[in-house]
Amino acid sequence: MTLEAYRAWMQAREYSAGTMEKYSRDVERFFRETGAPSVPPKQAVADWRDSLVARGYSVASVNAMLAAVNGYQEFCGNPQGKAKPLKCQHRVFCDANRELTRKEYFRLLEAARQSGAKRTLLVLQTLCATGIRVSELAYITAEAVRRRRAAIRCKGKCREILLPSQLCKRLERWCTRQHIHSGPVFLTRNGRPLDRVTIWKEMKALCKRAGVSEKKVFPHNLRHLFARTFYGIEKNLSKLADLLGHSSKGARNTLGRQKSVRQISCVIFC
Structure with missing residues (x-):
């Protein structure tokens, strides 16, 4: 074997x-x-x-x-x-010492700008504005940016993510500069989709300049920030579960989803 x-x-x-x-x-x-x-x-x-x-x-x-x-x-x-997994009692609260705040998120963005890490800046904004998993970043393609929506396939399920217009404009400019006309937007120098290890390292490299604890800075925490932001606006766990890919039922109110994306976009990009 x-x-x-x-x-x-x-x-x-x-x-x-x-x-x-x-x-x-x-x-x-x-x-x-x-x-x-x-x-x-x-x-x-x-x-x-x-x-x-x-x-x-x-x-x-x-x-x-x-x-x-x-x-x-x-x-x-x-x-x-096979060995049995450990039993885990689910916590009903979040550890505040590990949750990334909106202010800390903006400090990370500013650190990325100051250091000239344009790709990292866009990765941070994309993850936080969409709530996707870092493993799903490859589904943000040039075609998806033009359509303003991405089809995400993960864990045997498919869902559609609406991309905020402000994010799309920034990604379009990036694609134009990088001569990316099709396929994933975020690539390595060798033309391969950016992997989670590289993203993790690039995020950690911003911590000292941003003045943010390293234990708060990892890709999944941007997904948490998206979820908290969305719930603060919508107060709708069912819709949130659908956007995050936890629901077995697709969202049916596209107009409502577009409104939610616009509201979150204002919070994330302001």
Whole structure:
């Protein structure tokens, strides 16, 4: 059994690119740290899970890494070798020490401007203005910008994201300067879609200049900021779930969604 074969197995089951990347990385780490055989026994998986806890990883992080190894066990035809995930009591509150505020978000934008990190600036604005996951950034294409909407496919579900006009104007200017006429808007120097690790590093590089704690600066926190902003305007959890891709039902009130996007755009870009 090889990691390449595991990736092919995940691809055949239409796992997202981000999930395949993370699962491959976590499984590789598991074998590196445990020295387990190609078809690992359950005890080896359970011991690794417990060692992660002992090293101070959060329950959510441990379970996310364990899911990768358990998926590998399914691929190997060894479901009996899967270890149980840790039980997690869901919190009904957000840790204020880790939540990014609107003022801190604007300080990050200003830091990006001052340092000349134009691409990072646009990535921050795109994530915060749409609420998409960082793994979904590749769906923001030149075609989507022209249509003012993007079709997002993630975790077996499809949803449509309306792009704020101010964001589209900025992305259009970026595409013109970078000679991007089709495909993803955000690319590396080699012409590949920007990956989450690069985005994470570029965001962290802004912290000192912006005067924002590093523990608050990561892509998913921009999704949280979008959610808090939207709920502050709409007070509608059902509509928010649809926009974030948590709902199994598509939004039906397009006019209402356009109004919401305009309102959020004013908050995010003011």
